[in-house]
Amino acid sequence: MKHRIGIGFVLAALCALTGISSAADQRPAASDNLPMVPAAKTGVFTATKKGADGYHLVVVGHKFSTRGDIEKYLAYRAAELTREQKASWFTFVESRSKGDTAPVPKRDPAGLRYSFRMEYFRPVWRYKTSGSPTWKSWSPFAGTVFITDDPKSITDFEVGADIDLHKGQMDDADPLAFETQAVSDLLINQVSPPE
Amino acid sequence: MVLKKRFALCLAVVALTSSTTLPATAAPWTRGFVVSDYQFAFRYGGRPDFTRGAEIEPGADCPHGSSNHFNSSNLDLIKNALARQKWRSQQEIDWISKPPGLDQVGEPAKVRNYIWRRALAYRGYKRGIETYTNPWAAEDPGQPEVTGRIAEGVNLDGKVGPNDFVSPDGEKGIDNALYRAWGCDAPWRGNSTFARAIKENMAFGLYTMVLRISGNQNPMNDNDATVEIGYSPDKIVKDARGGIAADYSYRILKSTQYTRLKAKIKNGVVETAQEKHLHMPRIAWVYQQTGDANLINGKMRLDIALDGSSGTGLIAGYKDWRDLYAEASFYYDAGSQDTTGHQDHVALYFALRRNADGMYNETTGQYDGISTAFRIRMYSAFVVDPDKPMEIPTVAGEQWRMNGTEANKAAFFKGIETRIPQDPPPGVTQTAAYPSLERVMQKLPSRDFFLTLDRPHWPVGVGVDQFGNPIDDQGDRIDSRGNKLDEQGNPLKLSQSQHQVGNGVPATVAPRQEQ
Numbered sequence: 001m002k003h004r005i006g007i008g009f010v011l012a013a014l015c016a017l018t019g020i021s022s023a024a025d026q027r028p029a030a031s032d033n034l035p036m037v038p039a040a041k042t043g044v045f046t047a048t049k050k051g052a053d054g055y056h057l058v059v060v061g062h063k064f065s066t067r068g069d070i071e072k073y074l075a076y077r078a079a080e081l082t083r084e085q086k087a088s089w090f091t092f093v094e095s096r097s098k099g100d101t102a103p104v105p106k107r108d109p110a111g112l113r114y115s116f117r118m119e120y121f122r123p124v125w126r127y128k129t130s131g132s133p134t135w136k137s138w139s140p141f142a143g144t145v146f147i148t149d150d151p152k153s154i155t156d157f158e159v160g161a162d163i164d165l166h167k168g169q170m171d172d173a174d175p176l177a178f179e180t181q182a183v184s185d186l187l188i189n190q191v192s193p194p195e
Numbered sequence: 196m197v198l199k200k201r202f203a204l205c206l207a208v209v210a211l212t213s214s215t216t217l218p219a220t221a222a223p224w225t226r227g228f229v230v231s232d233y234q235f236a237f238r239y240g241g242r243p244d245f246t247r248g249a250e251i252e253p254g255a256d257c258p259h260g261s262s263n264h265f266n267s268s269n270l271d272l273i274k275n276a277l278a279r280q281k282w283r284s285q286q287e288i289d290w291i292s293k294p295p296g297l298d299q300v301g302e303p304a305k306v307r308n309y310i311w312r313r314a315l316a317y318r319g320y321k322r323g324i325e326t327y328t329n330p331w332a333a334e335d336p337g338q339p340e341v342t343g344r345i346a347e348g349v350n351l352d353g354k355v356g357p358n359d360f361v362s363p364d365g366e367k368g369i370d371n372a373l374y375r376a377w378g379c380d381a382p383w384r385g386n387s388t389f390a391r392a393i394k395e396n397m398a399f400g401l402y403t404m405v406l407r408i409s410g411n412q413n414p415m416n417d418n419d420a421t422v423e424i425g426y427s428p429d430k431i432v433k434d435a436r437g438g439i440a441a442d443y444s445y446r447i448l449k450s451t452q453y454t455r456l457k458a459k460i461k462n463g464v465v466e467t468a469q470e471k472h473l474h475m476p477r478i479a480w481v482y483q484q485t486g487d488a489n490l491i492n493g494k495m496r497l498d499i500a501l502d503g504s505s506g507t508g509l510i511a512g513y514k515d516w517r518d519l520y521a522e523a524s525f526y527y528d529a530g531s532q533d534t535t536g537h538q539d540h541v542a543l544y545f546a547l548r549r550n551a552d553g554m555y556n557e558t559t560g561q562y563d564g565i566s567t568a569f570r571i572r573m574y575s576a577f578v579v580d581p582d583k584p585m586e587i588p589t590v591a592g593e594q595w596r597m598n599g600t601e602a603n604k605a606a607f608f609k610g611i612e613t614r615i616p617q618d619p620p621p622g623v624t625q626t627a628a629y630p631s632l633e634r635v636m637q638k639l640p641s642r643d644f645f646l647t648l649d650r651p652h653w654p655v656g657v658g659v660d661q662f663g664n665p666i667d668d669q670g671d672r673i674d675s676r677g678n679k680l681d682e683q684g685n686p687l688k689l690s691q692s693q694h695q696v697g698n699g700v701p702a703t704v705a706p707r708q709e710q
Contacts, residue, residue: 035614068281086560089549111259112337115545169358170549172340179549181561185331188614190320 040193061194079183087165101143105175113172115179123161227578234390236347236568257379264539296640309632312530316627317649330544338542341378348568349511370566376546392480400430407578425453465497483600513553513564525603630670
């Protein structure tokens with residue numbers, strides 16, 4: 001028996017030396033520098049359970065970069081939370097108010113199905129500008145242009161979204177459905193927590 | 196008394212009949228078949244009288260018809276695809292969609308096609324990411340999917356799930372998620388371009404697949420039969436009408452594309468047991484696609500004609516969806532298939548991943564496999580063992596293509612697992628129509644602008660053109676010392692240089708307004 005194991009080791013060593021490889025060998029080594037989103041400071045991201053499968057997510061910061069950067073970070077955290085909860089996709093719950101004018105997303109008229117449609121990940125904003133103690137809010141559904149205040153004057157902001165987690169086959173006709181892994185893959189190299 | 200006599204007579208008849216037939220039915224038997232048709236088991240629900248043609252019409256399977264990506268009759272399709280990349284300027288989108296001065300080149304449709312191929316190969320979240328190799332770095336462009344509930348296939352998991360199909364015979368629990376994901380994709384739908392290509396290239400000798408069924412009872416009813424499937428090095432023999440000539444001999448190689456399965460036969464229907472790895476030739480229409488299909492938990496259902504002259508069948512199992520993508524994308528430039536076949540490989544990637552339903556990966560929490568079924572048609576043949584063991588032969592002249600395809604697959608796998616965008620390797624894939632575009636747009640007035648679009652860059656002599664000739668970073672052929680050659684491989688006379696970048700003022704584009 002020992003003799004056979006010895007032969008096995010010799011063969012394995014020979015394979016290694018002669019460069020005989022399998023498809024598995026083409027997979028990345030553990031030492032590769034994999035992309036990693038920097039850890040957020042305490043309080044930057046919060047997730048509050050809401051209902052059986054829902055969460056209310058908030059990202060806060062003091063230094064406004066761009067709307068896109070901050071909303072992508074929130075979307076990335078939504079995907080990661082979904083993964084942590086062993087779910088495979090989530091739906092974005094729109095926070096609409098009476099009088100909102102933005103059209104409600106509909107299924108693709110050409111019948112296309114999607115893993116995600118980032119244009120429909122639309123969180124709502126609250127922010128303060130320097131010298132003002134009051135919060136101002138902006139909704140993507142109100143039909144108004146994004147924050148018109150000088151971005152440099154923004155001293156605090158909060159970006160919030162509600163999501164529902166799902167397992168099993170994704171409803172890929174739902175424009176508000178997001179496949180977790182696909183969203184995470186797309187965003188991991190693009191995001192970092194706001195300051 | 197009369198009854199007794201009749202009973203005795205019956206017994207005698209039964210005994211006589213049994214004594215004459217039993218030895219024949221219990222004798223060892225073997226039937227061989229050579230496969231003539233081999234395709235995904237997609238079910239087509241279209242109407243043959245539809246005005247848009249039988250390949251693209253809406254049907255019970257695809258209510259919106261086949262995929263219509265990048266159809267040149269609708270420029271909005273390409274514009275919308277390009278507009279998803281926020282880093283593109285509006286002028287860039289407009290020029291790519293409708294290249295200025297196109298009417299001044301000899302083959303305007305070809306030049307535009309190559310320009311589209313170049314642009315569509317780079318749809319990442321930032322410039323410079325080739326998104327056929329790294330589709331995960333692009334936005335999902337969307338894909339029409341099968342919405343019908345009827346599908347061919349096999350119940351692979353023994354369950355009847357909410358997303359399972361029903362077979363045309365009414366069997367529930369059919370697992371064929373690949374059909375849902377790709378069943379509306381234009382070149383796969385109906386009497387499809389790809390199905391015809393597979394059939395024609397098998398007939399021309401690209402590869403041959405054979406089956407051998409054997410048992411000890413009766414070819415039509417046997418509880419302990421064996422099915423072997425594998426690669427044959429012998430080319431299909433055709434009859435005078437171009438069909439499959441019956442009863443020729445084919446060797447079956449017990450190679451990496453061979454599997455032996457236990458089976459039961461009832462009334463000519465062969466049902467195999469499930470095999471952890473079902474190895475067999477995979478569908479291919481060019482050499483660099485050939486290889487092992489490797490279905491996980493695979494099984495077969497074959498329907499043999501009463502006289503044994505022919506048969507049809509389904510071969511099903513879970514296939515690694517990443518392999519499916521790679522096999523469909525890297526045998527040539529995926530952009531070429533997209534612009535001519537109205538596919539979008541980036542959309543196909545996402546459709547595979549969200550429909551994956553098997554081979555659960557505990558580490559990632561994801562499904563690595565997608566349930567798949569193949570449909571075959573086969574004709575009677577003598578399937579024999581080779582005189583001595585042999586490997587599947589390789590084609591030396593085609594090996595550079597195979598190497599390029601495999602290198603691109605490896606880059607794709609590395610990218611998807613590390614989430615670090617990988618550069619496309621040189622080879623047959625002709626990523627972004629490089630260097631083909633450089634060669635066809637010599638007389639295009641806006642050429643200098645299109646030379647600024649993203650494309651692969653390889654060290655001098657590492658890159659190759661579509662024929663495998665070494666090229667420099669301008670896409671020009673070079674010899675072993677780096678000297679430029681013309682397209683025929685002759686030394687280039689500098690006075691007749693045709694490949695230098697134009698000396699005119701490069702066209703410039705205004706940045707698109709921030710959205």
